[in-house]
Amino acid sequence: MATRTGRSQRRTEALSRERIVEAAVELLDAVGEDGLTFRTLTERLATGPGAIYWHVANKGELLGAATDAVVAAALAVEPAGSPDAPQDGIRAVALGLFDAIEEHPWLATQLATQISHSPWGPVAPRLFETIGRQVRALGVPEAGWFTATSALMHYILGAAGQNAANTMSARTLGPDTDRAQFLDAVSTAWEQLDPDDYPFTRAVADQVRGHDDREQFLAGIDLVLAGVTALHLTNG
Amino acid sequence: MATRTGRSQRRTEALSRERIVEAAVELLDAVGEDGLTFRTLTERLATGPGAIYWHVANKGELLGAATDAVVAAALAVEPAGSPDAPQDGIRAVALGLFDAIEEHPWLATQLATQISHSPWGPVAPRLFETIGRQVRALGVPEAGWFTATSALMHYILGAAGQNAANTMSARTLGPDTDRAQFLDAVSTAWEQLDPDDYPFTRAVADQVRGHDDREQFLAGIDLVLAGVTALHLTNG
DNA sequence: ACCTGAACACCGTTCAAGT
DNA sequence: ACCTGAACACCGTTCAAGT
Numbered sequence: 001m002a003t004r005t006g007r008s009q010r011r012t013e014a015l016s017r018e019r020i021v022e023a024a025v026e027l028l029d030a031v032g033e034d035g036l037t038f039r040t041l042t043e044r045l046a047t048g049p050g051a052i053y054w055h056v057a058n059k060g061e062l063l064g065a066a067t068d069a070v071v072a073a074a075l076a077v078e079p080a081g082s083p084d085a086p087q088d089g090i091r092a093v094a095l096g097l098f099d100a101i102e103e104h105p106w107l108a109t110q111l112a113t114q115i116s117h118s119p120w121g122p123v124a125p126r127l128f129e130t131i132g133r134q135v136r137a138l139g140v141p142e143a144g145w146f147t148a149t150s151a152l153m154h155y156i157l158g159a160a161g162q163n164a165a166n167t168m169s170a171r172t173l174g175p176d177t178d179r180a181q182f183l184d185a186v187s188t189a190w191e192q193l194d195p196d197d198y199p200f201t202r203a204v205a206d207q208v209r210g211h212d213d214r215e216q217f218l219a220g221i222d223l224v225l226a227g228v229t230a231l232h233l234t235n236g
Numbered sequence: 237m238a239t240r241t242g243r244s245q246r247r248t249e250a251l252s253r254e255r256i257v258e259a260a261v262e263l264l265d266a267v268g269e270d271g272l273t274f275r276t277l278t279e280r281l282a283t284g285p286g287a288i289y290w291h292v293a294n295k296g297e298l299l300g301a302a303t304d305a306v307v308a309a310a311l312a313v314e315p316a317g318s319p320d321a322p323q324d325g326i327r328a329v330a331l332g333l334f335d336a337i338e339e340h341p342w343l344a345t346q347l348a349t350q351i352s353h354s355p356w357g358p359v360a361p362r363l364f365e366t367i368g369r370q371v372r373a374l375g376v377p378e379a380g381w382f383t384a385t386s387a388l389m390h391y392i393l394g395a396a397g398q399n400a401a402n403t404m405s406a407r408t409l410g411p412d413t414d415r416a417q418f419l420d421a422v423s424t425a426w427e428q429l430d431p432d433d434y435p436f437t438r439a440v441a442d443q444v445r446g447h448d449d450r451e452q453f454l455a456g457i458d459l460v461l462a463g464v465t466a467l468h469l470t471n472g
Numbered sequence: 473a474c475c476t477g478a479a480c481a482c483c484g485t486t487c488a489a490g491t
Numbered sequence: 492a493c494c495t496g497a498a499c500a501c502c503g504t505t506c507a508a509g510t
């Protein structure tokens with residue numbers, strides 16, 4: 001009668017750091033950040049906590065490794081050949097991260113945590129390098145590399161995370177609630193804010209309705225890119 | 237002999253949601269996110285967990301209230317009279333948040349968590365409204381309000397958070413480690429990355445050395461503002 | 473209405489013991 | 492070298508009982 005969730009049989013393959021990280025990612029995707037515990041993880045891997053601690057120092061390191069693995073996979077898809085428009089390279093990287101965060105909603109919070117708890121860890125440099133190469137390909141002079149790359153990085157992480165939050169919220173409202181319905185709900189909620197305290201937000205509420213979020217995300221990228229071009233007189 | 241930490245005597249003032257939130261902020265500032273527990277909080281307030289749960293639904297709500305309180309205070313300082321250069325309004329708001337995150341480093345992670353866990357909560361609209369008003373004052377046409385405001389908001393939160401992380405890391409390295417020394421350490425670490433995998437980051441490492449972070453932060457703001465101007469032909 | 477504090481279920485982590 | 496699993500300290504939360 002005891003319900004066997006997943007693969008709780010005796011394990012055949014040997015344990016390894018990669019298998020543990022892989023299981024952690026699957027668990028994060030399936031049950032979210034709060035659902036990943038050493039209990040659920042050991043059950044899934046059919047082992048004990050001590051075995052996991054043999055391969056991984058602690059939970060923080062495990063979350064870091066899971067984050068890095070997903071980010072690395074997302075950035076690896078980046079097309080090698082540069083397209084005719086140099087800005088398409090950045091758009092591709094940005095959309096890759098956008099999709100990854102949407103597919104793994106826990107990624108948004110984890111990226112913020114990783115970057116702010118250990119900026120010297122593997123995640124931050126990986127992101128910085130990938131985005132930075134596209135900035136360089138854009139023809140930005142070296143003096144502007146740091147500013148342009150970090151502006152793009154912060155916008156991408158923030159906007160994609162915000163968007164994943166919207167997707168999650170829509171799911172919470174009901175499994176059949178789609179994005180349009182949710183944006184409609186947000187729009188309506190904003191329109192009901194106090195007119196004295198929130199005149200701007202109320203005024204903008206209507207714009208949110210009917211917006212395609214991917215398009216909106218790219219509009220933000222283009223805005224930052226316009227700033228890069230304006231300040232650095234890139235490819236005239 | 238028992239060490240009485242802080243004000244663990246019998247409490248005189250009545251408990252209230254505000255007093256609880258205030259104590260939570262003080263505790264977060266003093267001992268960080270992990271140090272705030274219902275144990276430490278009840279000790280500081282000389283009460284029991286049940287008393288706190290009478291005023292606050294759960295820990296998440298408490299963290300949300302603490303975040304909102306600090307953000308509201310930071311944004312309230314915003315100067316009422318608009319200066320001659322319209323961009324100074326945005327710079328003032330941005331620096332206000334920058335300073336708040338630096339003073340309360342837990343704010344960076346919490347802002348990300350709050351915005352991504354409950355975008356309908358008080359924090360996100362408050363930020364959006366305050367930044368948005370400055371965008372409007374800039375003369376941006378209504379069609380661009382949403383894109384411009386969210387681009388600025390995401391850059392501000394990301395860059396200020398990144399910076400707070402640097403400050404914290406410097407403190408971890410040693411109490412007498414100042415920012416210049418830390419940036420030097422980061423610069424050196426980046427220069428030692430694999431040349432094949434991180435050519436861009438290595439090339440930019442030298443720029444990081446000797447940069448003033450506040451100046452760097454404002455450079456990013458100006459980059460996004462340049463994008464706003466370029467795309468919307470604002471106050472040409 | 474507001475507060476007390478013991479109790480509960482659960483968490484991350486450790487470690488002596490096995491192979 | 493790698494894994495087991497009981498045990499530990501601690502956490503957020505509940506709730507019957509008090510005032």
